[in-house]
Amino acid sequence: MTADRRPEQDPRHPDEHFEPYELDASIPWPLLGISIALGVWGAATLFDTRRHEERAQVERVEDTQLATGQAVEPGHALFEASCATCHQPDGLGIRGAVPPLAGSPFVRNGPELVANIMLRGIDGPIRVNDSLYDGHMPSFASVFTDVEVAELASYVTSRWGESNRALEAAEVAELRGRVADLGSFRGGAGVAEDTGFALDEQPTFASGTSQPVSPEISALIFEGRGGQWSCASCHGDLGQGRENTPRLAGLPTDYIVKQLGDFAAGRRINESMAVVVAELSNEEKRALGVYYAGLRVPSNARPDLGGDLERGEQLAREGDWSLTVPSCFSCHGPSGFGVATEFPPLAAQHAPYTASQLAAWAGGQRTNSSLDLMEHISSALSAADRRAVADYLASLPPVPAGSGDMLAEQGEGQ
C-alpha cells in the first residue's frame, strides 16, 4: 500500500544524514469501514435505547400515579382486564347474556353495593331494566385486593352510576369480613333482600331441590374404599385441588365422567387415577361428577409458574393466529367458564396442572381431545407460552358453578 521512499543503503552503516520523514500513508480502508460501521451501530443503539427509556419513563409515571392515587382513572386498567370480557369495555354487556352496567339500577346505588356484588358474585336470575338475565357472575374475592375492589367499584359507579363517592379500602376490608361466609347472591332478588336497596322488581329465586350425597359416595370422597385413596386426600375436602392436582369444584358432571372413563381407557395417563378409577362403577362416576359439579369454592389457584401474564392474557383472549392458535376463550367461553362437556372451565384452575396437561398433549401422554384440537394447539405453544397461559388462567375467578338447582348441594361436603 504505502510506497517505501527510503533510499537503498547498507544496513550495517546507519544513515548519518537521516532526516525525519512522513510516510504517504492514508488510513487503511478497513479501519475507516470499521469506524463508520461502529459509529452507525452506536447511533442506532442509542436511538433504540432512548425509545426504551421513553417507554420506561411513561411506565414509571403511570406507576407513580397509581401508587399515589393520582391516575386519571384508577380502576380503568383493572376494568379493562377483568370486567370488560363480560360487561364489555363500554359497559353495555352482552344482549341476552350479560347485564349492562350503563343505566343499571344496581350501579346507581353506589360503590358499596357494587363492591358487595364483586366480592360475593351472583347466582340466579336478575332483571336489569327491561331484560332478564340468567345471572351467573363469579366472586372476585380471591382475585382482587381491598384496594383494587375499592378502585373498581368507585370507577364503575363514577362512570355509569353518576356517583362520585370514592370507596375506601378499609370499607372494603370491613365488607369482605362481613360477607365472607354468605356465598353468592341468590339472583337479583337475593341482592335486594340482603342489602335492602330498591332494585325494581326482581325475578324470584327458585331454590332447586337436590338429592343429598349418598353415604356410599360420601365415603368414597372422604375416606376412600378398600385401601384406595379418597378423592379428598388429593383434591381437597372441597374439590379445590392444589398444584398439580386439579380443582374439580364446578367442573361439569359430564366432563368429569368422561375424564374418569378416559383414565380407565388409557387416553389420559396418570398412575394414581388409573388405580382409583379401576374400581369405580359407572353410577359412582356419575355420582362423583354430580357432587363436584355442584361445589362452589373460592379459588386457591395462583399464578405461580413465573409465566408472562401479559402473553398469557393475549393467548387466552386473542390467541396467536401466527401459530394457528385461536384464543382459549373462543372455545372455553369468554371468561374461561367452559362450554358444555367438551370445553371445561379453565378459570381458577391450578397453573401447574394446566401447564402439565398442555405438555402432556404436546408429548402424547394425553390423547382425549376431540379432533385432536388440544394436541395441535399445545404442540404449537412453546413451554414459556404454556406457563404464561396457565398462570393467566389461574388468576381468574372461579366459574359460578352449575345452575340454581345445584346450589343447595353446597353444604353437603362442608
Added chain:
Amino acid sequence: MSSETEQDVPAKPASPRKGRLVKSLIFAGGGTLIIAALGALLYESGLIPGLQRGDQTVASGYFQPPSNDEMPDGAFGDSVRRGQAIFMNTATNASQHVGNGLSCANCHLGEGRQPYSAPMWAAWGRYPQYRAKNDQINTMEDRVMGCFTFSMNAQHSVSGEPPPHGDDIYRDLQSYFYWLASGAPNNTQMEGGGFGTVPKTELGYSPERGQEVFAANCAVCHAGDGQGQKDINGRYVFPPLWGPGSYNWGAGMARINTAAAFIQNNMPLSRPGTLTDQEAWDVAAYINSFERPKDARQGDMTVEETRRLFHDGDDIYYGQEVNGVLLGVGTPDPVRPVGAPE
C-alpha cells in the same frame, strides 16, 4: 512456520511478507467486525425475514394489519374502538338491527384480520364496487348494509331493518376497517382476501355425505343439531349454523360454494385445511340444506319468484326440495323481535 526465519534476520527491516500477514489479519478481523456490526444492526431492526425475535409474529405472505395495541388515541381511535366493539359483539352494539345470534366476527375471524376469512383489510380497498346482487355501485356502507340485511337477519330485529344510511354504526365500522387496512393497496385484489375458492369435484356435493363430515368434525363445537352452544350465561360461544338464530337465505354464506371455501380455509378452528375439497363441499351442502330465516328480499313474492329473481344458477338449495321439503320458506317469524325486552 515463519518464526524461525524471522529470528534469522533480526536486524533487517520488517520483511514485506511479515507485514502482509499482519495486515491481512487486521483486514480479516476488521471485515468480520463490520459484518458482525451490520448484521447485528439488521437483526435488531428486524430486517431479516424469518429471523425475528420471539415477540413478533412470524412473517407470513399476507398483508399484516395493525394489532390492537397500535390503535390510535383521540376521536378517530375512539371510533375505531367502537367499530371493533360492534364487529365483535354486534348483537349488543348494533342491538336494534340484529335479528339472530351472530356477530360480524363469526365469519370474519381474528377480529377481521384472518386471511381467507374475508379480512377487512382486503375488503376496504375494493369499494365502491359494482355488485350484480343489487345491480348498482356499492359503497362500503352499502355493502355492510347488505350484511345487516342478510347475515345479521335485520328483518327479525327490533327495528326490523338494517341501520339507515349515515348511521354512526357504519361510521365506526368503516373507521375500524380503514384502520385495519393501514398501508394496504387500494383497488387491488389482495392475496388472502375474500374466502377463497374450493375446486369443483367430480362427485359434486351431497348433504348425505356432508352429514357424516359434520358429525365427525363440526358437531363437537356447533352441536349435533347445528344450533351452536352457549356458556352458562346464555352467551353464544359457537354460533348457530342454521335455524332461526343463523343467517337468512339471502346471505352469501347460504351459497354452498361460499360456505365450502370458508369452511376449508378456516374450519375446524385451529385446524384449517384438514378437510378435503370433497368434504368441504359436502359439509357446506349439509349445513345449507336446512331451513333458515326467509330471504329478506322476498316481500310479497313466492319462493319460486324470489328464487328466479335472486338465486337462479347459484349453488344454493333455495327454492328446491331436499328430502321432500321445499327450502326457502323460512323459519317461523319470532313471537317478538329478537332482543326485544320481555
